[in-house]
Amino acid sequence: MILTIWKKEIESYFTSPLAYVLIGLFSLITGIMFFNLLVTYTDGIQAIPQHMAQDISFVEEVVIRLFANINFLFLFFIPLMTMRLLSEEKKQATIDLFWLSPVKEWQVVLSKGLAALSLIFSMLLMTIIFPLIVWGVGIKDFSILGSAYLSVFLNACCYISMGLFFSSISHNQIIAGILSILGIIFLWMITWGGHLNSNYLVSEIFNYIGITSHFERILRGLIGTQDIIYYVTFVLFFGFLSVKSLGRRNW
Amino acid sequence: MVNMDKILVVDDVTKEYPGRLAISKVSFAVNKGSIHGFLGPNGAGKSTTMKIIAGLMPSSSGSVSVLGEKVTPKNFKLKNLVGFLPENPPLYLDMTVEGYLKLVAKLHNVKNISTQVTKVIEELSLIEVRKRLIGNLSKGFKQRVGLAQALVYDAPFLILDEPTNGLDPQSVVELRDFIKRLSKEKTILFSSHVLPEVEQLCDQITIIHRGRIRATGDIHQIHQKFRQGLVIRIGIGEREVLPELSLFGKYEITSDILIGHERQFHIVFENDHDCRSDLGKFIISKGLNLLTMQVESPELEDIFLHLTENRS
Numbered sequence: 426m427i428l429t430i431w432k433k434e435i436e437s438y439f440t441s442p443l444a445y446v447l448i449g450l451f452s453l454i455t456g457i458m459f460f461n462l463l464v465t466y467t468d469g470i471q472a473i474p475q476h477m478a479q480d481i482s483f484v485e486e487v488v489i490r491l492f493a494n495i496n497f498l499f500l501f502f503i504p505l506m507t508m509r510l511l512s513e514e515k516k517q518a519t520i521d522l523f524w525l526s527p528v529k530e531w532q533v534v535l536s537k538g539l540a541a542l543s544l545i546f547s548m549l550l551m552t553i554i555f556p557l558i559v560w561g562v563g564i565k566d567f568s569i570l571g572s573a574y575l576s577v578f579l580n581a582c583c584y585i586s587m588g589l590f591f592s593s594i595s596h597n598q599i600i601a602g603i604l605s606i607l608g609i610i611f612l613w614m615i616t617w618g619g620h621l622n623s624n625y626l627v628s629e630i631f632n633y634i635g636i637t638s639h640f641e642r643i644l645r646g647l648i649g650t651q652d653i654i655y656y657v658t659f660v661l662f663f664g665f666l667s668v669k670s671l672g673r674r675n676w
Numbered sequence: 677m678v679n680m681d682k683i684l685v686v687d688d689v690t691k692e693y694p695g696r697l698a699i700s701k702v703s704f705a706v707n708k709g710s711i712h713g714f715l716g717p718n719g720a721g722k723s724t725t726m727k728i729i730a731g732l733m734p735s736s737s738g739s740v741s742v743l744g745e746k747v748t749p750k751n752f753k754l755k756n757l758v759g760f761l762p763e764n765p766p767l768y769l770d771m772t773v774e775g776y777l778k779l780v781a782k783l784h785n786v787k788n789i790s791t792q793v794t795k796v797i798e799e800l801s802l803i804e805v806r807k808r809l810i811g812n813l814s815k816g817f818k819q820r821v822g823l824a825q826a827l828v829y830d831a832p833f834l835i836l837d838e839p840t841n842g843l844d845p846q847s848v849v850e851l852r853d854f855i856k857r858l859s860k861e862k863t864i865l866f867s868s869h870v871l872p873e874v875e876q877l878c879d880q881i882t883i884i885h886r887g888r889i890r891a892t893g894d895i896h897q898i899h900q901k902f903r904q905g906l907v908i909r910i911g912i913g914e915r916e917v918l919p920e921l922s923l924f925g926k927y928e929i930t931s932d933i934l935i936g937h938e939r940q941f942h943i944v945f946e947n948d949h950d951c952r953s954d955l956g957k958f959i960i961s962k963g964l965n966l967l968t969m970q971v972e973s974p975e976l977e978d979i980f981l982h983l984t985e986n987r988s
Contacts, residue, residue, distance in 0.1 A: 518764055521732055522783065527755040
């Protein structure tokens, strides 16, 4: 059942221009960002004495910055993908097709979430070309590449689960999209709030609830159990809310 | 004990939205193998009742059972036993007809998906559009795809909410014939505004108005029940004057029209007794030309109007 709905969603993405536009735009923007970071990095190395050049880390200057920027791009790309997933189905009453068949709410939420995640996966797949290029020119410092990909992928899971929830509570996809963008900004702001607060305990709580500290740790290869627990809890929490929101028709 | 002659039993069902009562204490039953017409003006509560029966929304009180199983949105046993065509069919406009029907069949765990989809496509004359996007089809074809969606998993009980609404006359006739053919193997509950259509197709009807059931049962029994006295059509010469008929009891002339050289009257006698023989003799004795005399049974439309206007 999950595979059936996932396949339908993927076909729906690729029969409309949406998927091609999103993947194309994402590749173009990340390509420009990568090029700029690479140029800045090589210019930086050439501008300083050779014995100091080893202090400038390729990982810090290019890899981490690039993936932090990809995380920022998700602020717009993921709401664009998730906003219509449930709201449009509710508006057009096509969601009734699921409720007329032996499909459960969680199966609908999971398959739609997986479909959006698949699109993100194919976007990230396009960026594989960047390490291949720098490998070609002799830079082989990719120690954190795997965890960098994992960090943006986990963040995408969170943003998608939140986007799906906002899509489930509204019949209007624009409202669902705006709420998703605001939701992601709010997630970032919680961590900023933690930095501004002088109380240690409050600051730690803010840091844990906000997504940025977890993202930054995993991005640098420091994958801790508390981070994994955070991501799993986050996705399950919003998944649960989406299921409940869809089941509201039964209340 | 479950009555297996009744495929559907709606018992005292009420649906309340915040600040509005959609249907109130609705009760009726649908016999196995029948076509049951569900009639009512716009906003009467037909679609709400049908959605509750299809398990798309819960009722506020009362119960609905299909094939002895209690209907709730979570009763998954019933999902493959009830086919529902809502007023606005749930169609994915970006899918092809064939792809969409395969999706519905998969969602209902149909075993021979290709065979079943092909069968439904052939039955509903969708062969020429099977590879086309639903969004590019005419209203008539979209309605047929909607019906195909309700049929593709071969449910024994079908609920059709205004299936002929908005179709051209040719499509209406074709769809009506198809529904008639379907009734040989399935039980059908269908709503319509078109009363002659209901009279043609249905064995039983339920009339709903302002969320309450006004009449339900066998269509002939309802005709009998709501017959208001004896209606006789009398035709006399165009220049002749109809005499006083109070000899035959209280009466009312409901229409007086000239058809060619004949003046025709619709007369409703309060007394149900068939007085045609005496009436004929009486008119002839007055020196008039009796050109027509016929007893008329009230049309479903008259009953419908009577039930939905008088009590409003």
